[in-house]
Amino acid sequence: xxxxxxxxxxxxxxxxxxxxxxxxxxxxxxxxxxxxxxxxxxxxxxxxxxxxxxxxxxxxxxxxxxxxxxxxxxxxxxxxxxxxxxxxxxxxxxxxxxxxxxxxxxxxxxxxxxxxxxxxxxxxxxxxxxxxxxxxxxxxxxxxxxxxxxxxxxxxxxxxxxxxxxxxxxxxxxxxxxxxxxxxxxxxxxxxxxxxxxxxxxxxxxxxxxxxxxxxxxxxxxxxxxxxxxxxxxxxxxxxxxxxxxxxxxxxxxxxxxxxxxxxxxxxxxxxxx
Amino acid sequence: xxxxxxxxxxxxxxxxxxxxxxxxxxxxxxxxxxxxxxxxxxxxxxxxxxxxxxxxxxxxxxxxxxxxxxxxxxxxxxxxxxxxxxxxxxxxxxxxxxxxxxxxxxxxxxxxxxxxxxxxxxxxxxxxxxxxxxxxxxxxxxxxxxxxxxxxxxxxxxxxxxxxxxxxxxxxxxxxxxxxxxxxxxxxxxxxxxxxxxxxxxxxxxxxxxxxxxxxxxxxxxxxxxxxxxxxxxxxxxxxxxxxxxxxxxxxxxxxxxxxxxxxxxxxxxxxxxxxxxxxxxxxxxxxxxxxxxxxxxxxxxxxxxxxxxxxxxxxxxxxxxxxxxxxxxxxxxxxxxxxxxxxxxxxxxxxxxxxxxxxxxxxxxxxxxxxxxxxxxxxxxxxxxxxxxxxxxxxxxxxxxxxxxxxxxxxxxxxxxxxxxxxxxxxxxxxxxxxxxxxxx
Numbered sequence: 001x002x003x004x005x006x007x008x009x010x011x012x013x014x015x016x017x018x019x020x021x022x023x024x025x026x027x028x029x030x031x032x033x034x035x036x037x038x039x040x041x042x043x044x045x046x047x048x049x050x051x052x053x054x055x056x057x058x059x060x061x062x063x064x065x066x067x068x069x070x071x072x073x074x075x076x077x078x079x080x081x082x083x084x085x086x087x088x089x090x091x092x093x094x095x096x097x098x099x100x101x102x103x104x105x106x107x108x109x110x111x112x113x114x115x116x117x118x119x120x121x122x123x124x125x126x127x128x129x130x131x132x133x134x135x136x137x138x139x140x141x142x143x144x145x146x147x148x149x150x151x152x153x154x155x156x157x158x159x160x161x162x163x164x165x166x167x168x169x170x171x172x173x174x175x176x177x178x179x180x181x182x183x184x185x186x187x188x189x190x191x192x193x194x195x196x197x198x199x200x201x202x203x204x205x206x207x208x209x210x211x212x213x214x215x216x217x218x219x220x221x222x223x224x225x226x227x228x229x230x231x232x233x234x235x236x237x238x239x240x241x242x243x244x245x246x247x248x249x250x251x252x253x254x255x256x257x258x259x260x261x262x263x264x265x266x267x268x269x270x271x272x273x274x
Numbered sequence: 275x276x277x278x279x280x281x282x283x284x285x286x287x288x289x290x291x292x293x294x295x296x297x298x299x300x301x302x303x304x305x306x307x308x309x310x311x312x313x314x315x316x317x318x319x320x321x322x323x324x325x326x327x328x329x330x331x332x333x334x335x336x337x338x339x340x341x342x343x344x345x346x347x348x349x350x351x352x353x354x355x356x357x358x359x360x361x362x363x364x365x366x367x368x369x370x371x372x373x374x375x376x377x378x379x380x381x382x383x384x385x386x387x388x389x390x391x392x393x394x395x396x397x398x399x400x401x402x403x404x405x406x407x408x409x410x411x412x413x414x415x416x417x418x419x420x421x422x423x424x425x426x427x428x429x430x431x432x433x434x435x436x437x438x439x440x441x442x443x444x445x446x447x448x449x450x451x452x453x454x455x456x457x458x459x460x461x462x463x464x465x466x467x468x469x470x471x472x473x474x475x476x477x478x479x480x481x482x483x484x485x486x487x488x489x490x491x492x493x494x495x496x497x498x499x500x501x502x503x504x505x506x507x508x509x510x511x512x513x514x515x516x517x518x519x520x521x522x523x524x525x526x527x528x529x530x531x532x533x534x535x536x537x538x539x540x541x542x543x544x545x546x547x548x549x550x551x552x553x554x555x556x557x558x559x560x561x562x563x564x565x566x567x568x569x570x571x572x573x574x575x576x577x578x579x580x581x582x583x584x585x586x587x588x589x590x591x592x593x594x595x596x597x598x599x600x601x602x603x604x605x606x607x608x609x610x611x612x613x614x615x616x617x618x619x620x621x622x623x624x625x626x627x628x629x630x631x632x633x634x635x636x637x638x639x640x641x642x643x644x645x646x647x648x649x650x651x652x653x654x655x656x657x658x659x660x661x662x663x664x665x666x667x668x669x670x671x672x673x674x675x676x677x678x679x680x681x682x683x684x685x686x687x688x689x690x691x692x693x694x695x696x697x698x699x700x701x702x703x704x705x706x707x708x709x710x711x712x713x714x715x716x
Contacts, residue, residue, distance in 0.1 A: 055673050058665065079672035080681075088673075095670050099688025105674075108684065112675030144688070161674060 006071030008033045008200045009169045014065035016046075016053045023049040025225035026065070031169065031200040038211055038236065039204045041222035042244040047204045048092060050222070051173040055079050055089040069169065084112055088167035090158040092174040097145035102157070103127070105145045106164055113165050130163045134190050152183035159190040169200045176210035188213030208240045223247050285464070287311055289342035290432045293379075296346070297401050297435060302412060310421035310431025317425035329607050329639060330578050334547060335521065337464075340493055342433055344378035344460035352383065353455070359488040360457040363515060369701070371450035372397035376436040376467055378460045390448060397452045400437025400468055410441055414472050418499035418527040418555075426495040426523045430466045434497070437468035442477040442506075451480040451511075451702065458487035458494065458520065467496045471508060473534075478507035480699065485514045485522065485544070492520035500528035502536055504558065509537045511702055513709055516544035518573060525551045532558030532587070539697060540596075541706055542569040542577050543713045553582040556590035556618075566693050567596035568706065570713050571604030571636070578607040583625065585618035585648075594625040597693050599686050600636035607638075612654065613645040622653040629660045630689050632682070683714070 009031040016024040023046045031037050041047050053060045054067055056079040066073045074082050097105065106127065110118045131138055134156045146154055155175050162170055172191070176184055191214055195201070203214060211219075211233070219235040220227045228247060229235065239246070283289040290311050294304040320327045320335055350356060353364040353375060360377070372386035374397055381399035390397075396407060404411045421431025438454040456467040471481055483498065494516070502508045508528070516522055522545045528536045542548055554563040569577055583592040598606040612623040629638035640658035663685055671681035690710060697703045 055669075057669055078678065079669060080675050080677045083673055083675035091670065091673075095664070095666050097667055097670070097685070097688060099691035100684050105671075105684070108676050108680065109671075109674035112677070112680075165674065 006068065007031070008070060009202075010066075010068040011050075011054070012066040012068065014050070014053065014067065015063045016049055017061045017063050018049065018059060022063070023060075023225055024053065027222070027225070027227055029202075029220065029227065031202055033168075033200055034197040035217045036195060036201040036203065036214060038216035038219045039202055039222055039227075040206070040208070040219060040236070040239060042248070043206065045222045046225045047206075047222055048173055051089055051092075051171050051204055054171055055087065056082055080112065083109075083165075083167075084115070086113075086166075086168035088162050088165060088170040090155075090162055090170065090172040090175050092177060094146045094149075094154045094158055096147040096149075098147055100145050101141070102143055102145050103141040106141075106161065109161065109165060126164055130160050133163065133193055134160055135186055136160065151178035152180065155179055155183065155187050156190070159187055163190065163194055168198060169202075170194075171202045171204065173204045174206060175203070176205055176207065184210060185213060208236045211236045221247055283342055285337060285340050285342045293343050293433055293435060296343075298405070299401065300405055300408065303404050306416070307432045310428050313421050314425055314428030314432055317428050319425060326580070326609075329605075330547070330549065330576060337429075339462060341460070341463040343435055344380075344463045344465070347377040347380045347382050350375070350377075350382050355383070356457060357459055357488065360459065360486055363457075363484065363486040364455065368453070369450055370453050371395075371448050372452040373455065374399065374438040374453070375455040375457065376438070377457050378463065378465055379435040381436040381438070386452075387450075390446075393446050394441075394443040395446060395448060396439055396441035398439055400439045400470055401435060403439040407439065407441070410472060411439060411470070414499070414501050415468075415470060416499070418501060418529050419497045419525050423525065427497065427525055429464065430468070430495045430497055433464060434466040434468045437470070440469070440471045440479060440481050442473045442479045444474040445476045446474075447477065448479040451482045451699075453482045453484060455484045455486070456494070456496070458492045458516070459490060460492070461490045463493065465492065465494045465496075467494065469496075469498045471498075471500045471502075471510065473500075473502045473506035473508045475503045475531075476505040477503075480509040480511070480702065482511040482513065482702070482705075485512070485516050487517040487520050487544075489517045490519065492517065494520065494522045494524070496522070496524040498524065498526035500526075500536060502528060502530045502534035502561075504531045505533045506531075507535050509539070509699070509702075511539040511541070511706075513541045513706070514544055514548065515709065515713075516548075518544065518546055518575065520545050521547045523549045527551075527553040527555065528563070530554065530556045530558055530561035530563065530590075533560045534558055535562040535564075537564045537698075538566070539702070539706075540565075540567040540569075540579075541709060542567070542571075542579075543709065545575065545577075548575075548577045550578070551580045551582075553584060554592065555584040555586060556592065556621075557586045558590075559587040560589050561587065562590070563592035564696070565592070565594040565596075566696060567594075567598075568690050568693050568710070569596070569598035569606060570600075570710065571598065571606060572601040574603045574605075576605050579609070581608070581610045581625075583610075583612045583623055585612075585614040585621040585623060588617065588619045588621065590618060590621045592623045594627075595693055595696070596627045597689060598627075598629045598638055599632060599689060600629065600638060601632040603633070603635040605637045608640045608658075609643065610641070610656075611643045611645060612656070614648045614651050614654065616647045618648045619650040620652050621648065622651070623655075624653070625656045627658040628689070630686065631660065631662045632686075686714070
């Protein structure tokens with residue numbers, strides 16, 4: 001699906017401000033087709049800002065940098081255009097949409113994603129299979145989007161939407177938060193079922209536990225608006241044992257802009273501020 | 275007076291007599307008209323400083339040069355016979371139990387299923403019924419709404435014409451709706467439609483009133499009276515789609531006997547200035563009221579609603595849900611009173627008004643008021659909100675590929691769905707949805 005040899009998804013020196021406070025201070029990241037990356041970091045490191053900026057939330061102002069999707073900079077596109085291209089964001093806090101029924105919502109979204117109406121039978125079949133995969137009750141389709149859903153239902157609904165919209169690149173913003181272990185397993189299984197050579201995934205999480213179920217190809221650690229460390233899955237366990245203080249201290253011992261250096265061997269290695 | 279039979283006179287006492295003569299009203303009715311005229315003359319015009327009117331631009335309201343009634347309109351064979359600008363609103367093949375069509379001052383079409391007529395149901399011109407069913411009309415007319423209430427009701431009492439009587443005998447259930455169409459094409463002419471619904475014990479009926487007009491500077495002062503006797507079930511739907519230069523002042527009141535239930539559904543879409551009062555008086559123990567409202571205003575349309583849920587008897591229940599969507603410079607006012615009187619113990623009441631603003635210049639001012647005199651109220655609650663479309667919802671929907679304008683449309687639909695979902699008749703639901711779609715330009 002990739003056009004020429006551009007990576008599926010590339011974030012380049014991304015700087016983002018919220019109400020004049022700079023939150024992201026130069027993030028670099030590359031996710032190729034078929035890869036699952038984990039982005040970990042303590043509270044306030046800028047994880048959700050990254051997720052929202054990628055999707056184009058109007059509150060987050062990109063002051064510098066690029067987000068390339070199949071080689072095209074998508075930063076000037078509205079969120080719906082980004083989604084139509086095949087970008088997906090699973091929200092940390094999905095909002096309730098009173099009066100809009102899940103089934104109608106999904107049909108409108110699929111129509112937008114495909115650029116044409118989805119035949120009813122095909123829609124129904126896909127929906128039934130996905131509900132089954134995520135162990136969700138069929139009545140769910142007749143409920144208002146996210147309204148009165150439990151925490152677990154909301155997260156499953158996000159994965160359901162991802163499964164139906166078949167994105168090329170999915171960003172999962174703390175999809176594990178607020179889930180008990182059973183719900184976490186179902187959600188992780190759902191995501192694993194969607195893994196494949198055409199899909200890139202960025203799993204954003206504070207905790208390692210979802211990564212016990214979804215093994216990432218690469219792990220990045222975000223701290224104070226920069227990716228300060230990148231490694232393989234073993235980084236998750238290192239972090240588990242040593243905690244975020246370890247990273248904080250690495251950062252603390254270096255000079256103020258040491259973040260970029262700490263990335264070192266990681267994906268961000270190409271970034272060298274002149 | 276024969277001279278004035280077809281040509282409108284000026285707005286004076288002679289006009290009242292001319293109107294009665296033209297329609298051949300019985301003597302008792304003329305006497306009531308003249309008494310109402312006296313009340314009209316004594317009552318003051320809306321006062322800009324009063325609580326009731328201070329949010330409405332009363333400078334726009336004037337009776338100067340208003341014709342008291344329109345020239346006679348010819349009888350028609352069906353709604354297709356109406357002027358095209360009115361006919362466009364109506365479906366000739368609508369499945370109805372009966373249909374009464376008023377064009378300006380005259381009822382021009384009446385039909386009722388033979389089956390229902392045989393059971394004693396009446397759906398007819400009220401003015402004709404005043405002669406042909408005198409006992410019913412004489413006993414009930416102006417018992418729920420009275421000309422003494424305020425100036426324009428005085429004027430209405432003096433000059434009402436055409437009108438519609440729906441009478442359902444004891445135990446008769448009318449399944450399909452009965453429709454009363456009020457269509458205006460007369461410029462600067464007072465049109466005074468009157469709907470009187472009398473539902474005898476354990477009967478049930480749905481009446482839909484359609485208010486429509488051509489693009490004229492029109493004036494309507496209407497009344498709706500509902501007498502729901504013991505155990506009866508009355509549903510009243512008002513679909514107001516008047517032109518954008520029409521001023522509309524309507525008072526609606528339902529009186530409920532023991533165990534009666536009333537559902538009132540207001541759909542307010544048209545008009546330049548709409549001032550509607552909707553009251554329900556629950557006189558009978560165990561009676562129930564549900565009031566639903568959907569309003570969509572744009573340009574500089576002004577809507578002002580006053581509602582009263584009056585709990586007189588014990589164990590009565592009422593619930594109000596009004597929702598408005600306002601674009602451009604449209605404004606919406608709702609003053610809603612829940613009154614639980616001393617004798618109305620164990621009653622329950624709720625009122626909710628939610629307003630969605632699609633523009634910075636649009637405004638809504640909801641005022642819920644509770645007046646509780648009973649000591650043992652079961653439940654009493656109210657809520658009111660005003661706000662723009664939530665950007666987070668738009669972003670969420672956009673993130674699924676749905677463009678912002680489509681997302682907003684879906685949210686408006688969703689906003690109204692909460693009310694529509696509570697309309698038990700699918701037929702009425704579909705109809706209201708279709709009307710909303712038209713207003714939303716779909």
